[in-house]
Structures are given as C-alpha cells and as structure tokens.
Amino acid sequence: MEIRVEPEAREYLARHGGAVTLRGSPRHGCCGGTAFVPVAHPGPPVGPSDHRSINSDGITVYLEPEMANGSEPLVIGVDGLWRWNRLRVDGTVIRM
Numbered sequence: 001m002e003i004r005v006e007p008e009a010r011e012y013l014a015r016h017g018g019a020v021t022l023r024g025s026p027r028h029g030c031c032g033g034t035a036f037v038p039v040a041h042p043g044p045p046v047g048p049s050d051h052r053s054i055n056s057d058g059i060t061v062y063l064e065p066e067m068a069n070g071s072e073p074l075v076i077g078v079d080g081l082w083r084w085n086r087l088r089v090d091g092t093v094i095r096m
Contacts, residue, residue: 002073003056009076010057012085016042019060022067040076040087
C-alpha cells in the first residue's frame with residue numbers, strides 16, 4: 001500500500017511525536033448501509049495491537065490490518081485554520 005504524507009502533515013506529525021495511526025471508522029448512510037473510511041490520529045496505537053508499521057518520509061504510519069489491504073494510495077494531509085488543525089486522509093473506502 002502506498003502512503004503519502006503531505007508536507008504540512010509531516011510538519012504537524014513531527015511536532016506530535018512523528019507517528020500516526022490509521023484506522024477504519026464506520027460511516028452510516030441515511031438510507032442504510034455502512035462504509036468504513038480511513039481516519040488518522042497522531043501517535044502510535046494505544047495498547048497491544050497487530051498494526052502494521054510503515055515509514056513514510058520520516059513519519060511512522062501504523063495501519064490497522066484491514067487498511068493494509070487497500071489498493072489505492074492514501075494521502076495524509078492537514079485541514080484547519082491557524083492553531084485548530086486536524087488530520088485528514090484521502091483515499092479508498094475500506095472493506096471490513
């Protein structure tokens with residue numbers, strides 16, 4: 001799986017420990033159905049895990065097992081204004 005970290009996200013993550021965890025988060029549709037979309041949290045996974053780790057441009061990226069099977073590249077970026085920033089992940093929907 002290809003993972004790209006945008007320059008702004010790399011700077012943000014370097015200030016927050018140099019690691020990010022990617023996981024699938026369920027999103028429910030208004031007429032039924034569920035899609036799992038990738039979300040990012042600064043830092044390593046909490047507690048024991050079977051996450052796969054990848055180094056991308058000096059940032060350690062931890063992936064849930066289901067995310068490691070994606071076919072499209074994931075791009076980690078930052079959205080926000082001034083000090084209020086959050087990570088975003090652009091990429092494929094995850095099949096659980």
